[in-house]
Amino acid sequence: MMRIWKFGDDIDTDAIIPGRYLTEYDPKKLAEHVFEGTRDDFRAGVQEGDVLVAGRNFGCGSSREHAPLALLGAGVKVVVAESFARIFYRNAVNTGLLPLICPEAGALVEGHEAVVDIADGYIESDGVRHATEAVPPFMQEIVDAGGLVEYAKNMKEVELCTGSHR
Amino acid sequence: MGATLVEKIFSSRCGKEIEAGDVVMAAVDRAMIHDITGPLAVQKFREMNGNVVFDPARIVMLFDHQVPADSIQAAENQKFMREFALRQGIHNYDLREGVCHQVVLEKGHAAPGEIVVGSDSHTCTYGAAGAFATGIGSTDMGFVLRFGALYFRVPDSIRVEVNGAFAPRVGAKDLILDIAGSIGADGATYQALEFTGETFASMPMPGRMTCANMAIEMGAKAGIVPPDAITWKYLKGRRPDLKPFALESDEDATYAEWREFDATGLVPKVAVPHNVDNVVDVEEVAGTHIDQVFIGSCTNGRYEDFVEAAEVLGNRTFSDDVRVILIPASRDEYLKTLRAGLIERFVEAGALVEAPCCGPCMGGAFGLLAPGEVSLSTSNRNFRGRQGSTEAEVYLCSAATAAASAIYGEITDPREVE
Numbered sequence: 001m002m003r004i005w006k007f008g009d010d011i012d013t014d015a016i017i018p019g020r021y022l023t024e025y026d027p028k029k030l031a032e033h034v035f036e037g038t039r040d041d042f043r044a045g046v047q048e049g050d051v052l053v054a055g056r057n058f059g060c061g062s063s064r065e066h067a068p069l070a071l072l073g074a075g076v077k078v079v080v081a082e083s084f085a086r087i088f089y090r091n092a093v094n095t096g097l098l099p100l101i102c103p104e105a106g107a108l109v110e111g112h113e114a115v116v117d118i119a120d121g122y123i124e125s126d127g128v129r130h131a132t133e134a135v136p137p138f139m140q141e142i143v144d145a146g147g148l149v150e151y152a153k154n155m156k157e158v159e160l161c162t163g164s165h166r
Numbered sequence: 167m168g169a170t171l172v173e174k175i176f177s178s179r180c181g182k183e184i185e186a187g188d189v190v191m192a193a194v195d196r197a198m199i200h201d202i203t204g205p206l207a208v209q210k211f212r213e214m215n216g217n218v219v220f221d222p223a224r225i226v227m228l229f230d231h232q233v234p235a236d237s238i239q240a241a242e243n244q245k246f247m248r249e250f251a252l253r254q255g256i257h258n259y260d261l262r263e264g265v266c267h268q269v270v271l272e273k274g275h276a277a278p279g280e281i282v283v284g285s286d287s288h289t290c291t292y293g294a295a296g297a298f299a300t301g302i303g304s305t306d307m308g309f310v311l312r313f314g315a316l317y318f319r320v321p322d323s324i325r326v327e328v329n330g331a332f333a334p335r336v337g338a339k340d341l342i343l344d345i346a347g348s349i350g351a352d353g354a355t356y357q358a359l360e361f362t363g364e365t366f367a368s369m370p371m372p373g374r375m376t377c378a379n380m381a382i383e384m385g386a387k388a389g390i391v392p393p394d395a396i397t398w399k400y401l402k403g404r405r406p407d408l409k410p411f412a413l414e415s416d417e418d419a420t421y422a423e424w425r426e427f428d429a430t431g432l433v434p435k436v437a438v439p440h441n442v443d444n445v446v447d448v449e450e451v452a453g454t455h456i457d458q459v460f461i462g463s464c465t466n467g468r469y470e471d472f473v474e475a476a477e478v479l480g481n482r483t484f485s486d487d488v489r490v491i492l493i494p495a496s497r498d499e500y501l502k503t504l505r506a507g508l509i510e511r512f513v514e515a516g517a518l519v520e521a522p523c524c525g526p527c528m529g530g531a532f533g534l535l536a537p538g539e540v541s542l543s544t545s546n547r548n549f550r551g552r553q554g555s556t557e558a559e560v561y562l563c564s565a566a567t568a569a570a571s572a573i574y575g576e577i578t579d580p581r582e583v584e
Contacts, residue, residue: 010351010441012549019530019552022202023232023239025209037556057352060385061549062528063287065206065303086356086387087287091303138189138317148305152214158191158313161180 002078004125005042006110007054012061013088015039017070025066027073034070048075051116051123053108055081058099059088068097078116080105080123080132093139094148100132168416170323171390172358175279175298175413186322186420193315194224195297196275198284200266201229202530203304205243207285208250210308219254220314226275227251228259230266233523236531264496264522267291267464271375272498274404278393278413281318283310288464288546290381294374295401296393296413298358301382321387322422323358323415324349328365330430335478335580338373339466339544339564341365342380343435345427347445355385357422360415365429366391371400372470379465380546383442434580437562440550448567448579456561457539458489459572460553462520463527466544466565467495469502475569476508478580483515485575490517491533493525517572529553535560542577544568 015038017030024030035042052071058081059067068091071079078098082105092099100116102123107130108114114125122129135143145151169177169185176184179192199207204227211219219225227247235241244261251258263269267288276282278296283289285307292299302316310316326345359381366374374391381389391397398410434448461467461475472494484490492512494500500522503509509519526533527545534554535541541553541560548560561577570580 012547014529014547014549014552015556018556019528020534022530023237023243025206037551057355057385060351061287061382061547063285063289063301063303064203065305083352083355085352085385087301087303090306094303094305136189136319138319148309149210149213152309152312154215155313158315160191160193160315161182162191 001113001115003047003050004108004110004112004114005046005050005052006108007052009055010057010060011054013059013064013067014061016059016067017064022064022066025069027069030066030070031073034074043074046074046076050076051114052076052079053081053105054079055106056083058084060085063087065091065095068092068095072097082106093135093142096147098143102130102132104130168418168420170419170421171360171392171413171415172298172321172323172388175281176318176320178279179281184320186320188320190318190320191315192281192318194283194310195280196224196226196282197307197310198226198266198270198282198286198289199307200231200286201233201240201244201247202231203285203307204247206304207307207311208247210305211311214308214312216308216312219256219311222255224314225256225311226270227256228263228266228269229261230264231524231528232531233261262497264494264499265464265467265524267379268467268495268499271295272404272496274401277401277405277408278397283307283316287382288379290386290389291375291379291464293378293381293388293390294371296391296397298388298390300387319356321356321358323360324354324423324425325360325362325421326425326427327363328361328427328429329363330365330428332429332432335566336432336434337474337564338369338376340432340435341427341429342377343437343445343562344432346380346383346443349384349425351383351441351443352385354381357386358388358390359384359386361389361391367394371396372468376465383546434564434567436567436577437548439548439559439561442546442548442562448563448577451561451577452579454577455540456488456542456571456576458491458533458535458541459568460491460526460533460541460543460545461565461568462493462495462525463545464495465546467493467499469499471544471565472503472508475565476511478566478569478583479511479515479573482573484517484572487575488572490572491520491526492517493520494522496522526553542568542571
């Protein structure tokens, strides 16, 4: 059982991890400053496996991969949001943080317990199931591998201009 | 069926018809890495069993975010990158040239039809030169360093058509703030903005850079200005290997949306805390006390911005109540501004002029704000905590508005300064 940490719209990556800590790359050390100054109770109370739930445009702004790393370092493995900013979404998949789009994320309640079922595509809380969208097919392979490093490390070369699937 | 500029770039790269929504593994022409996101990209490259980079000549390395090194950790990261460049044969501009996006353009590393990636969200700036350019994270960059290619979901495009001429002391920054306020912070997510119309057709390169730079502030993957005579003139000398060619969207191209804006009658705009799409006319916030003014960054740190600021400043001095920090975006821009005598004028007026770097824009190195302080900045983001304390406020504006406000110590309409 995981607990919900609720956030609003347009949570930017500067809020997730401020610019002055970007010389650091270790997820655990980054987690010491996650949401510093914008949501300090999160850092103090987050437990391994808790789920972050947000509104629209989560992870907007800077391309810093320190943002998903800081969340992973804090023990968060899944972020559920109404929508994600493009670079964050991709960085999350690449680093092994699962971003799930959930149009009904607004209905989820801070502090309540939740269960995420990735295979069947929903987050359940307060007895209600809210559908989540799977990542696009080409990114699912990266998710299944556990991130882009695992996906790519045994590749010898890439096939250019292949896989023109929708 | 007609194709957009972005679809044409990918179709040309792959030698077959590519449409918005397609996912393709496409070769990149250039990859840019800097001191903040570079070390992690190199680490990921190695974890992917990377040994030798795909092509050192296609990689641009430079340091701009924390230069000269402001901590031992920053110094270690830069040393690590220097050694990597040396071993791999990558040309490293190090800390000598300035802010990455300005340097990539002025050194000719982005040109019409090229695909350029950078591990920095404002990589979309190179759309000013007619390139498809987009920001990526460090792990994606590790993949690019290894293979010279990346998966792209080809974006559909929003056509942004702007007509009319700017009034005096109104310009590209006011326009792009107006557009951001209208489209919204996530209004172009996973899409490209194609900037067209007579205003863009007559806009010099610096203004195009300002607009393409801020495409990301609407969530866009890229912002692109169709290349024309102005683009090719800029590239002359910078890219002797290229001859001008035509690259434009088909008349029957399919756009996700078609937005029209009018530059005529546009007034100076300000983005108020804490979102970039929180845009108002300057008169709505005129009189707001400010503690710091920053003129610089990849958005507005060019010679033309300093000319604009100097024209407003005239023979006045800046308010003693304001810390005025000016940072040219590159060595070239610095030299142009210096040789025109403007640096002397700014210093006389009371400004601090720093060497080319990102400066206060990203709140990493110096020029940070204390709780309760207010900054007026020509940069691109006013997120809570972006320039220091999360209890500080950042307003965004043009160089003209920044200069006018620095004179009076409060947000001031530049049109009201004689």
